[in-house]
Amino acid sequence: MDETSSGPSVGEPVSAVATLVRAPNPGPMTLDGTNSFVLRAPGAAGCVVVDPGxxxxxxxxxxxxxxxxxxxxxxHHHADHTEGVARFAAMTDAPVRAIDRRLCLGAPPLSDRERIKVAGLEIEVVATPGHTADSVCFVLPADAALGVKDAILTGDTILGRGTTIISDPDGALGPYLSSLERLRALGSEAPVLVLPGHGPVLPDLAEICDAYLAHRAERIEQIRAALAELGADASTAAVTDLVYADKDASVRSAAEASVRAQLRYLRGTA
Known part of the structure; x- marks a missing residue:
């Protein structure tokens, strides 16, 4: 939920093993467009594509x-990341894997902490529910022989600019906060490069997790203040009007989804 941001151009290498190919679908919710990534170790013949878009x-x-x-x-399953999956799989004869088995083609669903050896890489799966129930990140471990700095592909769990929404009722704030804490721990010992689903690459996973957690804490206090002013049973629309008054109408539905998630969290229903 932020304005369009600048970032690597289409097809630009963003690490020793990752190239960003940005989709031509810019907008209020997608920033410059969906970031698809092509992953391969140096010298590897084959590659992995993350989020065909x-x-x-x-x-x-x-x-x-x-x-x-x-x-x-x-x-994760949102259309700006997955609409092209079926066509792309048919074009390439490549299997498709996701947490949500309904998105999988010719391969089983992903599992948390799984390590996938492919295209000369070892990719670790980290389940990060919150933005959606099926959100997942992919860690590229450091490898001195390949000249690879730790990197993580975060989808919409972390964006390159601004903050993500909680897609209530599919997503939930409690799991999202836990996912941010888990990601912060992954980046606690050394900077981890963040390759987000939208917007520019970020240099430090722990730093951005700290910023996201602080933002969520601030929003929760704003929701509490709104409920104190409007009443404990205030509607989602009324709270959104008060807390997200500065947001453009184009992202109103996203703001309401985040408010619903925060209200569920505060009311102990999610």
């Missing part, structure tokens, strides 16, 4: 051109 023929063709594609990974 919208069903845009040109974008999918650019991703396929970096093949052969050995595997497609999905960070």
């Amino acid at each position: 919208p069903d845009d023929a040109g974008h999918l063709a650019r991703l396929a051109a970096d093949g052969p594609v050995e595997l497609v990974l999905v960070t």
Whole structure:
């Protein structure tokens, strides 16, 4: 829920093993567009594609051109990340894996802490529910031989600019706060590069998790203050009007989803 931001250009390498290919779907909720990533170890013939994005023929063709594609990974089910999955899988004959088995094609669903060896890499799966129930991040461990700094692909759990929404009722604030704490711990010993689903790459996972947690704490206090002013049974719309008065109408539905999630959290129902 932020304005369009600048970041790496289409097809730009953003780490020793990751190239960003940005989809042409900019907007209030997608910033510059959905970030698809092509992953491969130096010298590896095959690659992994994370979040093929919208069903845009040109974008999918650019991703396929970096093949052969050995595997497609999905960070969560939202259409701006998955609309093109079926077409892309048909184009590349690559299996598709996600937490949500309904998105999987020719392969089992992902499991938390699983390590996937593919395209010369070992990718660790970290379940991070909150933005959605099926949100997941992918860790690329450090490898001195490959010159790889720790990096993590965060989907919409962490964005390159601004903060993400909690997609109530699919997402929930309690699990999201726990996911942020878990991610902060992953980056506690050394900086971890953040490769988000939208917006620019960020240099320090722990730092951005601290900022996100502080933002959530501030929003929770704002919701509490709104309830004190409006009454404990105030509607989602009324609370949104008060707390998110500065947000553009184009993101009103997203603001209401976040308010619902925060109200459920404060009322002990999620």
